[in-house]
Amino acid sequence: MRSLGMFMVVLLSFVAGDRAIRAQWQEQPLPTVALCFGIHALDGQNAMVVGDFGSIYRTVNGGNSWFNQGTGQFLETFMTFDSLAGVHMIDQDTWIVAGYNPFELAEIIIRTADGGQSWTMVHLGPDFTGVYDMDFPSPTVGLTVGKQGRILRTTDAGLTWSPVPTPVNGQLNDLDMETDQVGYVAGHHCVLRTSNGGASWVQLNAENRNYLAISAAGQNVLYATSGFEIGSSGDLLRSVDGGVSWSTIETPFHPQGDLHAISPDTVLVAGSVLYASFDGGAYWFKYPETDGHVIHDLNLDLPGHGFMVGSGGSAFRVAGALPVPSPVAVYEPIGQSICMNDPVTVFNRSAPGYSY
Numbered sequence: 001m002r003s004l005g006m007f008m009v010v011l012l013s014f015v016a017g018d019r020a021i022r023a024q025w026q027e028q029p030l031p032t033v034a035l036c037f038g039i040h041a042l043d044g045q046n047a048m049v050v051g052d053f054g055s056i057y058r059t060v061n062g063g064n065s066w067f068n069q070g071t072g073q074f075l076e077t078f079m080t081f082d083s084l085a086g087v088h089m090i091d092q093d094t095w096i097v098a099g100y101n102p103f104e105l106a107e108i109i110i111r112t113a114d115g116g117q118s119w120t121m122v123h124l125g126p127d128f129t130g131v132y133d134m135d136f137p138s139p140t141v142g143l144t145v146g147k148q149g150r151i152l153r154t155t156d157a158g159l160t161w162s163p164v165p166t167p168v169n170g171q172l173n174d175l176d177m178e179t180d181q182v183g184y185v186a187g188h189h190c191v192l193r194t195s196n197g198g199a200s201w202v203q204l205n206a207e208n209r210n211y212l213a214i215s216a217a218g219q220n221v222l223y224a225t226s227g228f229e230i231g232s233s234g235d236l237l238r239s240v241d242g243g244v245s246w247s248t249i250e251t252p253f254h255p256q257g258d259l260h261a262i263s264p265d266t267v268l269v270a271g272s273v274l275y276a277s278f279d280g281g282a283y284w285f286k287y288p289e290t291d292g293h294v295i296h297d298l299n300l301d302l303p304g305h306g307f308m309v310g311s312g313g314s315a316f317r318v319a320g321a322l323p324v325p326s327p328v329a330v331y332e333p334i335g336q337s338i339c340m341n342d343p344v345t346v347f348n349r350s351a352p353g354y355s356y
Contacts, residue, residue: 024289024323025274025308025316028063030055036309037085037296038134042092044305044319050084050097051309058116063307063317069116082108086134086144088158096122096158098144100130107131107146111158123152123161137177143198145172145185153198166192167203174258178216184243186211186224191243204243211237217261225255225269236269238281249281252328257295257310270295270310276325285325290316 036051049057056069084099093115101108107125129147136142144152149169152161170188177183185192188210192201209226216222220242227234234255237246257270265280274290295310306318
């Protein structure tokens with residue numbers, strides 16, 4: 001189970017309490033302008049980021065500085081132009097990275113057991129495949145999702161990988177393991193669910209949507225985004241029956257990146273900035289310090305530590321508690337004006353208790 005309780009309690013106490021206390025997401029840019037698609041934190045100090053052009057970066061001081069881990073003859077020969085989307089740190093020395101290799105037109109997974117001094121290709125898939133996300137619900141069991149409806153699974157900490165049967169053959173975009181047994185996948189015209197640690201999957205629906213990101217909130221509540229692709233404007237969706245049916249949440253922004261549910265009512269969603277709602281999407285707040293960055297991966301799996309990465313080598317970190325967001329002003333016109341200068345009555349849908 002994802003450990004999010006500390007974030008939840010402290011954040012809500014901040015919102016309800018003194019709004020003068022305003023911690024912020026701290027921007028800690030990477031030494032690259034490449035798109036960054038994945039981040040995983042081992043603890044509050046050690047984290048890794050992967051992205052386009054075979055980008056692999058590591059921090060050992062909580063993101064204050066990053067250094068290039070994608071060096072050496074193996075990586076320079078095979079991964080210069082790779083798009084890497086999945087990363088997992090098993091311990092200080094053992095890391096797994098997955099993505100797409102354009103030279104082989106195939107999904108690729110590499111592994112190091114000596115802190116990045118040497119890398120081994122542990123999996124190279126068939127033609128026209130690729131990995132878009134990775135999750136490890138336990139230290140030994142890991143999963144990837146990607147093109148052609150493919151889900152790969154390891155039970156030996158990433159040494160070997162095997163495809164598992166799926167009921168679809170379209171693109172799978174995102175994976176969220178709620179527990180070590182239960183997890184969900186967002187894909188092209190489908191949402192999938194497993195109840196046995198990813199050994200088998202069932203399709204929950206087949207609506208005409210491209211589900212881009214998904215996050216389990218508990219109590220059969222799920223949040224997802226849909227659209228053409230990450231970075232383009234899309235919709236925010238919510239399910240209260242474990243992903244069987246979905247309803248669209250009206251938002252004062254267009255979701256463009258990742259999302260992360262902390263509870264059935266609390267969710268963070270990436271738009272042109274990072275947004276948050278604490279009541280299931282009725283009212284919205286934003287983190288203005290994240291303006292101008294499309295967030296591709298939002299990681300809040302560690303109690304008291306949050307990381308996120310996105311466009312242009314952007315990276316952010318928060319420690320101790322999630323920052324207090326700013327309320328979003330939302331006004332809806334009532335009726336229409338006949339002439340250009342006619343007054344228009346508006347309805348204030350902004351969060352109650354705030355003035356603008």
